[in-house]
Amino acid sequence: MIALSLAEIAEILDGELHLVGADTADTLVDGSVDTDSREMTAGSVFVAKPGETTDGHRFVGAAVDAGAVLAIVEHPVDVEVTQIVVADAVAALADLAREVVARVRAAGHLKVVGITGSNGKTTTKNFLARILEDEGETVAPVRSYNNEVGAPLTMLRLTESTRYLVSEFGAAGPGSIAHLAGLVTPDVSVVLMVGLAHAGGFGGIEATARAKSELVTAARADGAAVLNSDDPRVWAMREIAERRGMSVVGFGQSPDAAVRAEDVEVTATGTSCTIVVAGERAPLRLKVLGAHHVTNALAAIAAAGVLGVPAASAIARLETVEIAERWRMQPLGSDRVRIINDAYNASPDSMAAALRTLAQISGPQERTVAVLGAMSELGETAGEEHDRVGLLAVRLNIARIVVVGPEARRLYLAAVGEGSWDSEAVHLPDQDAAFDYLKTELREGDRVLVKSSNSVGLRHLGDRLGEFFS
Template sequence: MIALSLAEIAAVLKGELRLFGDHTGDSVVDGVVDTDSRQMGPGAIFVAKPGATTDGHAFVAQAAAQGAVLAIVERPVDAPISQIVVPDAVGALADLAREVVARVRALGRLQIVGITGSNGKTTTKNMLARILESDGETVAPINSYNNEVGAPVTMLRVTADTRFLVSEFGASAPGRIAHLAGLVEPDLSIVLMVGMAHAGGFGGIEETAKAKAELIAATRPGGTSILNIDDPRVAAMRPAAEGRGITVIGFGQAPSADVRAKDVEVSASGTRCVVEVDGEPAHPLALQVLGAHHVSNALAAIAAARALGVPTATAIERLQTLEVAERWRMQPMGNDDVRIINDAYNASPDSMAAALRTLAQITGPDERTVAVLGAMTELGEDAGEEHDRIGLLAVRLNIQRIVVVGPEARRLYISAIGEGSWDSEAVHLPDQDAAYEYLKNELRTGDRVLVKSSNSVGLRHLGDRLGELFS
């Protein structure tokens, strides 16, 4: 974080400053800002976030012992550290992020990118960060820091030397993206897709589309929006963007896309395509990341990088060095005999279907496809139907072993059985331990194994165990 005095921070937060030791209002703080006491170091600021199961106020003393010099609290705590008392610690975190980013932006170097979409945010963020980091200090979220805590924490990592801030915005409710993106007003926004992920929390996919469009409304007038024109709900955001004086760049495989892909090929070693940009020769792209669905993410990153001044060929060259999109996202594990693809950080109907298609595409004629599948959460009243659809798709893709884990995913298993997967081709197991015991005896040389579920189901840990077993 840029250096601010304790008095300046208190003024920004409209909080009560309680000094400790030899601190004065002029004492300067410039360390990390976080709600996790384990992340504290010398000069850090600890935000005591109340929680449903743990209360950050109980860790203020621990944060001080780790080197923190300021705590933002909702009530005074008996601990050896200066404190600013505010009504809402999470709200104060957002206020501080807004102020810090505004001060850095005023220096004239910082360009801000905002990314949203039902799927692909983290992969696109990592791709774009890989491209931009060679041109200047780039701040991007760790993992999927895209909520009301993670997004401001990422923003607060900017310094006077930061050239690019890449923010990822998730939406758990209407108005959330508007709030988070409104903290920084991105110069460039990227909308990847509108899908069924979290649709249960919005009341349907059309309401999800409205939530994603909040990023367009938060983009600075005169800025740029990168839109997936292969998705009709995203393409429909163009008039709203252009109405605000925002330049729209479309990406996709449609001929009308400004940055488009053709001749997509997927293999066990990666994903290839040809990238075309009007007025330029065709550019071959060889991604190390698995899956045809990542071509769309790559196009978004390339289009954004071009808008930020990076030539297409340079962006592609840098993008090809990215080995893994993110841990637990199409992450290859295991060995050449038994290859594990751990893609269980998140799951929606769209990403589940894409992962299954990738599994089918990368498996050779003498190899066997094995899909280890758990529940997709946050789908609301559509959950049953969407699990049915994935069960049908797995059978129609000729996935040879379908291993369904957990009671919440049983309907997927029933659907697969109903579609004709029988004679042990599909099995239902109660939990991860049962699945591990089954798979360690079932898997054999030549198997290509996909592990996929929503984060809360936790199959990513099963994927790790299988990866270690066959390493």
């Protein structure tokens, strides 16, 4: 965090400052900010956030022992550390992030990119950060820090010399993206796609589209909207951007795309295509598996172009990326049995993309195995969407469909109903049962996809399989 005095922080948060020891109102704080006491280092700020299962106020002492010099709390805690008492710790976190971003922006060189979409946010964020880090100091979220806590924590990592902030915005419900993007007012707004991920919390796909469009509305009027021209709901957001006086850059494989991909080819070692920008063509060879990641690469190239990075430079940097992120199309195992651990999250769109990738990268002598768990937060569409995934797996000729957990049973029944029988599809109660089954069922030459929503936790099963077959 940039250096601020205790008095300044208290004023920003409209909080009550309780000084301890040698601290004065003028004492400067410039350490990291976090809600996890285990992440504290010397000079850190601990935000005591109440939670559903525990209360951050219980860990103020542990945070101080680990190096925290300031605690932001909702009530005084009997710990020897300076504290600022606020009405709402999460709201205070947002207020502090807003002020830090504003001060760094006032220095005149900070550019902010906001990224949203039903799928692909984290991969696109990582791609863009890789491109921009060679241009100047770049701050981007770790993992998927894209909610009301994670997004401000990322913003608070800015320093006086930060040139680019890449923010990832998830949508907890209507208005959440508007709130988070309002903390930074992005110079560039990137919208990837509108899908059924989390549709149950929004009331349908049209409501999801409206939520994603909040990023365009929250951007600077003199900024740019980078939009997926292949997704009609995203491409329609150009009307919002144009009404606000923003420039619009389309990406995709449609003729409307200013940054376009042609001749996409997926293999077991990566994904290749031809990138077309302003009539110029250049090859891109991603080490990341899956045709769907071409869309994420296009978005990153387009956003970087708005910021002045030539396409050739962006392409060269993308080709150095080894994996999108841990648990996202992550290759594990060995030549004997290859595991693709893509179980950080799942939606109908990402399930379909991952299954198609599995089919595309497997040779005629290689058996395909899909280990699938439930997709969460789909609301009333959950049953139908699990049916669709089961049908697709069969139609793609996936040789073995291993369904894990009671919540995914309908996926299994759909696969059986479509014609997957004679042990081609099995349903197992939990991860341990699945591991015991797979460690004897898998054989040399198998190509295995592990995919589920984060809450199901199959990413850990993927790690176990990767280690067993390494």
